[in-house]
Amino acid sequence: MAPVILVTFAGRQRRMELLTRYVREAMNAGIIDEWHIWDFTRSPEDHEWVTREFGPVRFMGSTAPYEAKGSVSPRASFRASALIANDLHVAVLPKTDPDHYLELVVGGWANQHSVMRRLPRSELQTFDRNNVQHNWARSTPGVLSPGKANEIVLGIDAKGVLTLNVNDVAIGSWPEIDLSAGAEVMIRGGWGANLELCDVRERIMRYIGNPYEKMPYWQAYDYYARRLDMFKDALFLKCDDDIVYMDNDKLDAFIEFRRANPKYFVVSANVVNNGVCAYWQQVAGSLPSHIGQFEYPPGGFGGTLWQSAGKATDLHDFFLTTPEKQLPLPNPVIEWTERQSINFISWLGRDLVHMALPKGDDEHMLTVELPTMLGRPTAIFSDFTVSHLSFGPQEAGLDPDRLIDRYEELMNLKLAS
Structure with missing residues (x-):
């Protein structure tokens, strides 16, 4: 059966912790096969949390800083399988020298x-190498292959001498440096070269986009579209990092509906705090008028809910009091041809052929431009409910901690039952 892959653009720790428990429960139940965490964090603290919480790094954008990869010692070589066309950076951090590291640029x-180069460890987080002295240099034309994963091997012999081999070719050794105590190894790309670590194959993996880039999400779609042969049989779920409730009992039904209905380009869950979903929830009578009027968002975008912290708060509080934790739509499936928020959506791997998205508004491209070009509608699946904490314009007047605490109480009840 085709694998089910969840993609999440991470990650604000406080907002993502609830999602993390729901997803791990779904993975333990065999509903989700892989979770790809795209690190688009905007603070060092959130990046450190994502690094601690989730799996090893599979992919790094060209401007992502060094990430820990392993170690090397006289009794154990370091090996990596690196898909990169140029400028592979390997940092060797000697255990006996806490202030410096060796940087190998392959x-x-x-x-x-x-x-x-021998550099101070403060340089691990920077890319500026102007006026830096090389301790060793060699002409290595074509050392990295762009057409295969390059096999990288670092070894330390009995005398403590470090050696580097790339694709079974001896590139260098440094007898003047004693590494008999071993070293930690970090790795990154650089100078326009993304890095994919093909030896990393885990159910939860991290993908690090270029830090602090505005509208960075195109990087994820581009990654999958360039690997169509690898992912064409997969079924993709994509959710925001602030999904604070997920009906795991209905997740499999959502997945099977997606699988059985290829005419839809994307299918959305029934989302609490989503302008289009709220409109249909009220049409169906699931949202009473006393908590607010949830109008048809013009063109499927914006609207008073999207702008109002008060409306979002009232909607969350109402949902949290509903016995069944559902807000049914007028029909089991709502076909849609306009824009909608992509808080929790699904697409088929075969459609990645159309998804090498340029930098820009991924939501508009996925729900308007591509469906229009292909003549395929989108859809909202009524029976699978998730709750989305907030949109940017709602932030100013929202009390997220209070809502997260209430959703945590709900999660503890749901996952314990």
Whole structure:
């Protein structure tokens, strides 16, 4: 059966902790096969949490800083399988020298040269190498292959000498440096070269986008679209990091509906705090008028709910008091041809052929531009409910901690039953 892959653009710790428990429960139940965490964090604290909480790094954008990858010692070589066309950076952090590290640049200068530098550890988080002295340099034309995963091996011999091999070719050794005590190893790309670590195959993996880029989400779609052969048989779920409730009992039904209805380009869950869903929830009588009027958002975008912290709060509080934790729509499926918020959606891997998205408004492209071009509607599936904490314009007057605490109480009841 085709794998089910959940993609989440991470990650604000306080808002994502509830989602994390729901997803791990769904994975333990065999509903979700893989979880791909795209690290688009905007604070060092959130990045550190994502790094601690989730699996190893599979992919790194070209401007992502070093990430820990392993270690090397006289009794155990370091091995990595790296898909990268140029400028592979490997940091070797000697255990006996806490202040410095060795930086190996493999295939720098358009894949023509390799160098080794000794640098202070403060440079691990920077990319500026102007006026930096090379301790070793060698011409290595074509050392990295762009057509395969490059096999990288670092070894330390009995005398403590570090050696580097790439694709079974001896690239360098440094007898003047004693690493007999071993070293930690970190890795990154650089200078326009993304890095994919093909030896990383876990159910939960991290994908690190280029830090602090505005509208960064195109990087994820581009990654999957460029690997169509790998993912064409998969079924994708994508959710925001602030999904604070997920009806795991109905998740499998949502997935099977998605699988059985390829005419829809994307299918959305029935989302609490989503302008289009709220309109249909009220049409169905699931949202009484006394908690507010949830109008048809013009063109499926914006509207008073999207702008109002008060409306969002009242909607969340009402949902939390409903016995069944459902807000049914007028029909089991609502076909849609306008924009809608993509808080929790699904697409088929075969449609990645259309999804090499440029930098820009991914929501408009996925729910308006591509469906229009392809002549395929989108849909909202009534029976699978999730709750989305907030939109940006709602933030100013929202009390997220109070709502998260209430949703945590609900989660503890749901996952304990």
